[in-house]
Amino acid sequence: MTVWDRPEPPARPVPLDRERIVATAVALADEGGLEAVSLRKVAARLNAGPMRLYGYIATKEELFDLMVDEVQAEILPEERADDWREALSGLAHRTRRTALRHEWLADLLGGRPALGPNGLAVSESTLAALDGVADVDTAMRAVETVSAYFIGAIRREIANLRAERATGLTEQDWQRARGPYLTGMLATGRYPALAKAVHEGTHVDADTSFATGLDWVLDAVAVRFTRRPV
Structure with a gap:
């Protein structure tokens, strides 16, 4: 029981x-x-x-x-999504916003399925949006794949927020403090790919990083949905 x-x-x-x-x-x-x-x-x-x-x-x-x-209950959509991509994107963004309001949620995401009435309603609304788009097994794998992305991204973001509070250092402060060490290590020439990423890569905020990664995952799911079985 x-x-x-x-x-x-x-x-x-x-x-x-x-x-x-x-x-x-x-x-x-x-x-x-x-x-x-x-x-x-x-x-x-x-x-x-x-x-x-x-x-x-x-x-x-x-x-x-x-x-x-x-x-x-905060993750439940207010109305049914128009298509599967909107449904999965909405699920990811609502989960992130909820976890940022209740940071402890990140520690409990990704375990066994949520079987309470609200958890079941979230699952129902998500799967209903995929009904008819793909067979049941493909739809389930799509939800699992997108969920794996946003749960990992949420946990990483909240871990960074907790580190900032624990140390009193923002990400920029931390980077400046470790800058001389990292610069020296990169100057050895042993990490050329990392050096290129550090010197040439564009810094983006957490919102942009999350949304971009989510779009890439959804693009991959779209390819799978349109691929015909051999």
Whole structure:
């Protein structure tokens, strides 16, 4: 039985329900990351005894599942996409925006499928947009491929944001601080391809980098969709 199947106990003496518990857990995670979330800490924020929460949620893993499903509501499209490319692009951009609002989400993306009602709705809306475009197996591989791209890109971006906060150095500050070392290493001539990338490459912001990579992946998916079976 999943946490969504299990009925909630009576709300006494302090009024409780899973909705309040999950909202509190999300707030704690937004403030301090997943390490700030435990059933004991959630109970303390709600002025309830920790054992009360076990009637609603059996484990911290269940709580994380509920938290992910809560923010999956922010990833749901407001209306059905006109075509598969718009659907997959929208999924990627909405997931990124949601993860930037709730950075802890990046730590939970890419695991087992989200089985809560919002997670299922996200999957349904995505696959519905691919219905008739390709066979089921090809459509599933397309979603997996695009998801692998944006999950990896999101995790990298958030890792950089966390590093900036931990060190107090922006990416530009970090580059300037390591500049003399890198310049010296590149001057040895042992890394010509890297030297060319550093000296001639164009720096782009995170938005542009994400959108460009996503477009390239979607272009590859489009080729696969139009390729006829031998």
